Amino acid sequence: MATVTLRDLHKSFGEVEIIKGVDLDIEDREFVVFVGPSGCGKSTLLRMIAGLEEITSGDLAINGERVNDVPPAERGLAMVFQTYALYPHMSVADNMAFSLRLAGVSKEQRYQKVREAARVLQLEPLLDRKPKALSGGQRQRVAIGRAIVREPKVFLFDEPLSNLDAALRVQMRIELARLHEALKATMIYVTHDQVEAMTMADKIVVLQGGVVEQAGTPLELYHHPANLFVAGFIGSPKMNFLPTTVAAVDGTGATVALPGGGQVTVPVQPGRLKPGDSVTLGVRPEHLGPADAGELSGEVLVVERLGGETFLYSQLPDQSMITIQADGEIPTRAHDRIGIKLNPSTCHLFDASGAAVERAQRHPLADMKRPTARKAS
Amino acid sequence: MTESKFSKWAWGILCWLVAIIIFFPIFVMMITAFKNEREAQTLSLFFLPTLESFHEVFARSNYVSYVWNSILASIGSTLLCFALAIPAAYAMAFFPKKRTKDVLLWMLSTKMLPPVGVLVPMYLIFRDLRLLDTRIGLTVVFMLINLPIVVWMLYTFFKEVPKDILEAGRMDGAKPKQELVHLLMPLALPGIASTALLAIILAWNEAFWSLNLTTSTAAPLTTFIASFSSPQGLFWAKLSAASTMAIAPILVFGWMSQKQLVRGLTFGAVK
Numbered sequence: 336m337a338t339v340t341l342r343d344l345h346k347s348f349g350e351v352e353i354i355k356g357v358d359l360d361i362e363d364r365e366f367v368v369f370v371g372p373s374g375c376g377k378s379t380l381l382r383m384i385a386g387l388e389e390i391t392s393g394d395l396a397i398n399g400e401r402v403n404d405v406p407p408a409e410r411g412l413a414m415v416f417q418t419y420a421l422y423p424h425m426s427v428a429d430n431m432a433f434s435l436r437l438a439g440v441s442k443e444q445r446y447q448k449v450r451e452a453a454r455v456l457q458l459e460p461l462l463d464r465k466p467k468a469l470s471g472g473q474r475q476r477v478a479i480g481r482a483i484v485r486e487p488k489v490f491l492f493d494e495p496l497s498n499l500d501a502a503l504r505v506q507m508r509i510e511l512a513r514l515h516e517a518l519k520a521t522m523i524y525v526t527h528d529q530v531e532a533m534t535m536a537d538k539i540v541v542l543q544g545g546v547v548e549q550a551g552t553p554l555e556l557y558h559h560p561a562n563l564f565v566a567g568f569i570g571s572p573k574m575n576f577l578p579t580t581v582a583a584v585d586g587t588g589a590t591v592a593l594p595g596g597g598q599v600t601v602p603v604q605p606g607r608l609k610p611g612d613s614v615t616l617g618v619r620p621e622h623l624g625p626a627d628a629g630e631l632s633g634e635v636l637v638v639e640r641l642g643g644e645t646f647l648y649s650q651l652p653d654q655s656m657i658t659i660q661a662d663g664e665i666p667t668r669a670h671d672r673i674g675i676k677l678n679p680s681t682c683h684l685f686d687a688s689g690a691a692v693e694r695a696q697r698h699p700l701a702d703m704k705r706p707t708a709r710k711a712s
Numbered sequence: 713m714t715e716s717k718f719s720k721w722a723w724g725i726l727c728w729l730v731a732i733i734i735f736f737p738i739f740v741m742m743i744t745a746f747k748n749e750r751e752a753q754t755l756s757l758f759f760l761p762t763l764e765s766f767h768e769v770f771a772r773s774n775y776v777s778y779v780w781n782s783i784l785a786s787i788g789s790t791l792l793c794f795a796l797a798i799p800a801a802y803a804m805a806f807f808p809k810k811r812t813k814d815v816l817l818w819m820l821s822t823k824m825l826p827p828v829g830v831l832v833p834m835y836l837i838f839r840d841l842r843l844l845d846t847r848i849g850l851t852v853v854f855m856l857i858n859l860p861i862v863v864w865m866l867y868t869f870f871k872e873v874p875k876d877i878l879e880a881g882r883m884d885g886a887k888p889k890q891e892l893v894h895l896l897m898p899l900a901l902p903g904i905a906s907t908a909l910l911a912i913i914l915a916w917n918e919a920f921w922s923l924n925l926t927t928s929t930a931a932p933l934t935t936f937i938a939s940f941s942s943p944q945g946l947f948w949a950k951l952s953a954a955s956t957m958a959i960a961p962i963l964v965f966g967w968m969s970q971k972q973l974v975r976g977l978t979f980g981a982v983k
Contacts (some may be wrong), residue, residue, distance in 0.1 A: 373839060385883065385884075386882075386883075387882065388878050406882075407883050408882065408884065408885035408886070410884075413883065414880070414883045416876050416879070416880060418874070418876055418878065420874070420876040420877050420880035421877075421880075422877060422880070422881075422895060423877075423899065424898045424899060432778050433881070433894075435886035437884060437885045437886055437890060437894075438885060481880075481884070485884070513744050641797070646935050
């Protein structure tokens, strides 16, 4: 059992407050991803959980026990660093056995555990090599192996895939997901890459400026972002934002004006919205489609063809830019005029403060949990 | 000749020139050691080499005792230095506070004082503690002289060790002492070696405190050489013989470890 609880955590470096009050519950066997832009405090938060940074105020508990003052090695954690931090003067086997050696485990037992971990990660032929004779991906696996040998309650990953090339990153993502399933351990993972977050996480925690913007399952964040920041952060390419005003509000939703004339009624629970309020209309590129005629129209400025899909960067009559994801086969060229179709049920509305206006219906997939997140039955 | 070839030649010749100029006095001293007293007065390069000066020096004094004192004091003081400097440099390199740089500079500034400025207080302290002419006293003095430099150099070498390797060690369960022994020292070993070499050489060549705080029992080789500059006049040949015997060990030692020395003196910039 390994649960982690954060209650009102604060962290200051001198006068500067980096973490400004974080509350979080991480359940047993959950794969939690901390994601956010550079400087948002995600690495600092991870290091506070690890014990490498002191907690200025608040409570950190592992399995219900308060661990603020417990040294890192006694918290039952293991960490995989961004730079791998392998011991350069030791062989791979010694690197992985180091923690056990410090704990006084006998040589035979140490190397048995190392061999087991090496088998899981396919490191057996490399056991006698020194880190400098390994490739980036191999070093990555040794760093993970070093963590596995400790049999920790919680694994901590600090941007482990950032230093790998794109192809290797995809491969390692899959390996890490399978490792999570095989080890049945709680994992906390920090990244700035929202694709990694979306594909690997049971729960994503979006951080900005030392504060949690939203925490939820990947599809929950995708379909029901709590504010403009989360909406713009999750999903690639970024969601399109069109500032507009409310024309009318009724039981079916809020009707807003579109640039170039025209209106759309977005199915939301209006709450406190009234006609005349400034709102932001959000639509994801994948929910827009080029057509001969549509609610919007514009001129295509740049066409990006990826083969399977095409991105049309277009300009609306009011000079604002909009991104449309289209099929790979369409013949549209730069400077073509196109109509843009949108589906009201895929639109989002955000009020003047940036908070999302609650949608009328929850998306059926938004509350879907991955198998590992379900409590063991 | 192309531009770069010419400058290569020019630099080469310049380096040789500087080396010859620096080495020349030592060279003269070495050949004078093999002359007898009469020949030593002249600077001629043509002479019959003789070992009579060496014989006389050996006969007149206990060379072995001086060598032993030099070795004891140099190595002893270096070990003592490290015992203090390693924890100090570790603290300053990995747990820096606002004042750390100031403390380091202050330590280094004590080296700016001409030793003679504190000669009287030191002598009196040593006398009252009965440390005059003792090997322990000499070792302690050498340690104090070298400590600022050793701390500074170890600090710069420790800073080169990546912080996250030590953090990984901490996560693996290493207490600070274990971090130091298992991780930091192996990784900083080249730097530690260069620093140790430098400390040994500085202690070996130290003349001021050796002359003032020792007479016979604890006298190292520097005192030995000085004792040959007597008021009766300078016995060039014997002085040269004594000096050659005094510098021989350290010269060989320095030659063998020159790579590490260069690394140490350039603060690791040359790897």
